[in-house]
Amino acid sequence: MESMALAYSTKLNKVPVFNFDDDLKYLCISAVSPNTTKATLYALNVWWYWCMMKGLNEYMDITKILAGRLNELLEDFYITVKKTDGSDFVATSLHAICRGLDWILKKAGLRFSITSRSFSSSARKLKEKTRVLSQVGMYGARSRQIVYFSLSGEEEMLRTGCLGDGNPVALLSTVVKQNSQYLNTRMLQEHVDLMYGDIELLKDHHCLLQASSLAKA
Numbered sequence: 001m002e003s004m005a006l007a008y009s010t011k012l013n014k015v016p017v018f019n020f021d022d023d024l025k026y027l028c029i030s031a032v033s034p035n036t037t038k039a040t041l042y043a044l045n046v047w048w049y050w051c052m053m054k055g056l057n058e059y060m061d062i063t064k065i066l067a068g069r070l071n072e073l074l075e076d077f078y079i080t081v082k083k084t085d086g087s088d089f090v091a092t093s094l095h096a097i098c099r100g101l102d103w104i105l106k107k108a109g110l111r112f113s114i115t116s117r118s119f120s121s122s123a124r125k126l127k128e129k130t131r132v133l134s135q136v137g138m139y140g141a142r143s144r145q146i147v148y149f150s151l152s153g154e155e156e157m158l159r160t161g162c163l164g165d166g167n168p169v170a171l172l173s174t175v176v177k178q179n180s181q182y183l184n185t186r187m188l189q190e191h192v193d194l195m196y197g198d199i200e201l202l203k204d205h206h207c208l209l210q211a212s213s214l215a216k217a
Helices: 022-029 034-054 067-080 091-107 117-135 151-160 168-183 188-193
Strands: 199-203 209-213
Touching (some): 022 091, 034 067, 067 117, 091 117
16 A cells, blocks of 8 residues: 555645555546545545554555454544544435445445445444434534524514523524524534634734634635
């Protein structure tokens, strides 16, 4: 296997981008559509990054792993795989990574699938992990239509306790509203990933402060 030169993406929460050898790369870029190619390359990057973090470099070429051993590795992979910042992937991303890895195995001509019955134990781990993620609101990065309230409407929501700091739900709703309105966060995962260090206070020529999301820069 060729050297694993890598460069971290400048975008938040991306996995490293590895230089794959030609054979592995071909299994990804020969996919049926550009979107499938992109998803498959991403899945392989995630797998390589996980192997590297676990000290399992001998298993980075997923096409060379026997089915039984791969099932064991996937049991751990689904539970422990993380982004570079240590956060979890959303449930839909985990499923997409699974499909991407399975596509690579299929293109390599292997006679097993990680979605088959022989991989039932790792499939259970995937199901358990995605269920937990879904329970905490990390099912997927779904678009949310942003509704901007009039001043009177906002005051009414504050008066009735829908917004404000009177209870955890109202406080969370207020944070989501403010982030959506002033930081232009649109996706569920953008709200989840947003951290204090991603926000910068700027001054305009009138010396008025405004917030800017560095994550979107």
